[in-house]
Amino acid sequence: MPEYPLVSIVTPVLNMAKYVEETVLSVLAQDYPRTEYIVMDGGSTDGTLEIVRRYEGRLRCEPGPDEGASDAINRGFRLSSGSIFAWLNADDTYAPGAVRTAVEHLLAHPEAGGVYGEANWIGADGGALGRYPVRPFDPELLSRECFICQPASLLRRDVFEQAGHLDPALHYTFDYDLWIRLSRIARLEKIDAVLANSRMHRETKTLGSRKEVFRETLGMLRRHYGYAPFSWACAYACFLVDKRDQFFEPLRPSVPKYALSLLVGWRYNSQRLRFFKEWAAGLTLPAAVRHLKRTVGRPD
Numbered sequence: 001m002p003e004y005p006l007v008s009i010v011t012p013v014l015n016m017a018k019y020v021e022e023t024v025l026s027v028l029a030q031d032y033p034r035t036e037y038i039v040m041d042g043g044s045t046d047g048t049l050e051i052v053r054r055y056e057g058r059l060r061c062e063p064g065p066d067e068g069a070s071d072a073i074n075r076g077f078r079l080s081s082g083s084i085f086a087w088l089n090a091d092d093t094y095a096p097g098a099v100r101t102a103v104e105h106l107l108a109h110p111e112a113g114g115v116y117g118e119a120n121w122i123g124a125d126g127g128a129l130g131r132y133p134v135r136p137f138d139p140e141l142l143s144r145e146c147f148i149c150q151p152a153s154l155l156r157r158d159v160f161e162q163a164g165h166l167d168p169a170l171h172y173t174f175d176y177d178l179w180i181r182l183s184r185i186a187r188l189e190k191i192d193a194v195l196a197n198s199r200m201h202r203e204t205k206t207l208g209s210r211k212e213v214f215r216e217t218l219g220m221l222r223r224h225y226g227y228a229p230f231s232w233a234c235a236y237a238c239f240l241v242d243k244r245d246q247f248f249e250p251l252r253p254s255v256p257k258y259a260l261s262l263l264v265g266w267r268y269n270s271q272r273l274r275f276f277k278e279w280a281a282g283l284t285l286p287a288a289v290r291h292l293k294r295t296v297g298r299p300d
Helices: 020-028 048-053 069-079 098-108 157-163 174-183 210-225 230-242 255-268 272-280 285-295
Strands: 007-013 035-041 060-063 084-087 114-122 128-131 153-156 188-199
Touching (some): 007 020, 020 048, 035 048, 035 069, 048 060, 069 084, 098 114, 098 153, 098 188, 153 157, 174 188, 174 210, 210 255, 230 272, 255 272
Parallel strands (some): 007 084
């Protein structure tokens, strides 16, 4: 590289002693020469802070209360100074060479506001669970699904600032919300290389608070687009009936769940005729199953 821009990485953490050391080591093992690593501890009581402090001198640890992960990340960003910014949750990990690969791509594409790569889902034990369904950048597709894997993304500092940082009022969908806002001011470039591992376990907010995730996502999509699509309404309806997490326990469509999705869509949409037309595309059970398989995937 002709020059090495400083990359700032923030990890928000609260009681993640089981995973945080693996996360920290995946950052410190990167072969990129200029990184600034800040760990924001929100008041852990399980030994997390003691683990992080083993690496003082190679990272900056900032303990103190926060209003949630999005608030902690914003605070970490304000403490940082890199021209490239990323955050890595305390149970996710970088792949070897991820930061260097991302920076090289940003240098080669100065018009890009950020980059994101492929990613793997891993379990609590670190074993592979499958590939994250990353897709090429498509702002219109964001109105229906979150196809960017957050731990596999790095952003230019000025673009993150222009987007207004993360919304501290959101506790589950703040990354999805950010991608939507970023898509209106900048283009993100997809890298065809695995940059990160996204850990899925039952203690994650994504799986452990499914009802709150669905409600926040539906409200966020309605706020941005004036419309919450059938896929999210139906997935929420299915959860309300059977409480399956739709990752380790795959979604199971049925006629009653499909019927309930109409009421959910009615609740979260003012464009009700539009929603009814989308819903009515699968009124028969075979059609409903096909429709659900096309539109409803695993959680992000």
